[in-house]
Amino acid sequence: MQTRQTAAEDAGESLFIPVVLGSVRKNRRSFFPARLLAEQVAAAGHRTELLDLRELRLPMYDEEEETERHTAVVAFKESLGRSDASIWLSPEYNHSFTGAIKNAIDHLHDELRRKPAAACGLAGGVSGGIRASEGLKTVLIELHAVPIRESVHFGEARTLFDAQGTLLHSEFVHRIDTMLASLVWYARALKWGREHLPVPQRQRG
Ligand SMILES: Cc1cc2nc3c(=O)[nH]c(=O)nc-3n(C[C@H](O)[C@H](O)[C@H](O)COP(=O)(O)O)c2cc1C
Known part of the structure; x- marks a missing residue:
């Protein structure tokens, strides 16, 4: 049987796909899902x-030069700038999605331009953060990113992982892999x- 790594390599070069984790809360539940x-992504043979x-x-974000030179701002923009998705x-x-994510997005300029983005949500209830992910897609469009239809919604977040971060609902692996394939x-x-086609003139207004 072909491994996922081999499949990814066969289909072309390995891509760079960072994961942005938008929860900054001390006792956040989003860390294990983000990990x-x-x-x-790594199991599929990508970076x-x-x-x-x-x-x-x-x-x-305040447009001050000092802020734009901030190590974290530079690192965040650099990583997304060299990303493929x-x-x-x-x-x-x-x-909605978190204020931390909105602030992070406001620091960006053309790093996501004409690159696909997957928006995923998380919530304590059954909705799985769908309002967060759907809202995020409309914001990402403004940066000329291409949000894809597929998302993973981590509902009932309290019961998804044990205290050590072990996934208790294996179906999420399949959901993530399906999103990732797209x-x-x-x-x-x-x-x-981006490499072969001329980019149309930017719409004004
Ligand atoms: C400020 C705040 C607002 C929230 N609003 C919603 C909400 O509108 N809808 C919802 O389903 N859950 C809501 N929740 C529940 C969170 O989705 C849930 O606590 C989740 O674990 C938060 O993610 P985190 O643990 O990574 O911070 C809210 C939680 C907080 C802290």
């Missing part, structure tokens, strides 16, 4: 990095497009 997303907004501690995970806070397809198609 699982990154593990599945990844967990861009953990709690660790990065990005300053508030990105995965975003946000818990649902007050029917993301990689778009990443390859859009990479080819």
Whole structure:
């Protein structure tokens, strides 16, 4: 049987797909799901990095030169700038994605342009953070990212992992891999497009 690594290598070069973790809360439940997303990217033969907004501690976007030179801002932009695709995970806070994610996005300019993005949600209830992920997609569009249809929604977040971070619901591996297969397809198609096709004039207004 062919391994996932071999399948990825056969289909083309390994891609760089960072995972942005948008929960900065002390006792957050999003860490284990974000780590699982990154593990599945690596298991599929691609390179990844967990861009953990709690660790990065990005300053508030204010257009000050000092802020733009901030080590965390530079590292965040650099990582997404060399990405082929990105995965975003946000818990649902007050029917939206987190303020930390919005601030992180406001620091970006053209790093996600014409690259696919998968938006995933998490919530304590059954909704799985769908309002967070759907809202995030509409914001990512403004950066000329290409949000894909597939998402993974980590509902009932309290029961998904044990205290050591072991996944208790194995069906999530399949859901992540299905999303990832689509993301990689778009990443390859859009990479080819960026390299071979002229970009249409930017719409004003
Ligand atoms: C400020 C705040 C607002 C929340 N609002 C919602 C909400 O609108 N809908 C929902 O389903 N869950 C809501 N929740 C529950 C969170 O989705 C749940 O606590 C989840 O574990 C948060 O992710 P985190 O643990 O990674 O921070 C809210 C939680 C917080 C802290």
